[in-house]
Amino acid sequence: MITTQELLETSIGQLRILAAFLSEQLGGRDDRSKSETAETRACRDTLDQLTALILKLESVGSDRLILSPGRPLQSIGHSITGSIRHLLGTATAALPR
Secondary structure, eight states: OOOHHHHHHHHHHHHHHHHHHHHHHTTTOOOOOTTSOHHHHHHHHHHHHHHHHHHHHHHHHHHTSTTOTTSOHHHHHHHHHHHHHHHHHHHHHTSOO
């Protein structure tokens, strides 16, 4: 069974990989112009939100708020999953239909 600390560290690591991939695919540029496609804007917004989520998870882990002994592992997993679902829902909503 994975510990809450391992779950948190693994999740942060995976989110960092995704953020690095998005950044690399976007060319590491931050030139938000009017000619930019909706898909590119959605990717940039996703990258911004991933970065914010990573920072939030890192700060929570360092404060040990999420890792309290009384909080079950399943609850922590749902919390992280909920944040990721929100992130993906927001990015998807930015795409043209």
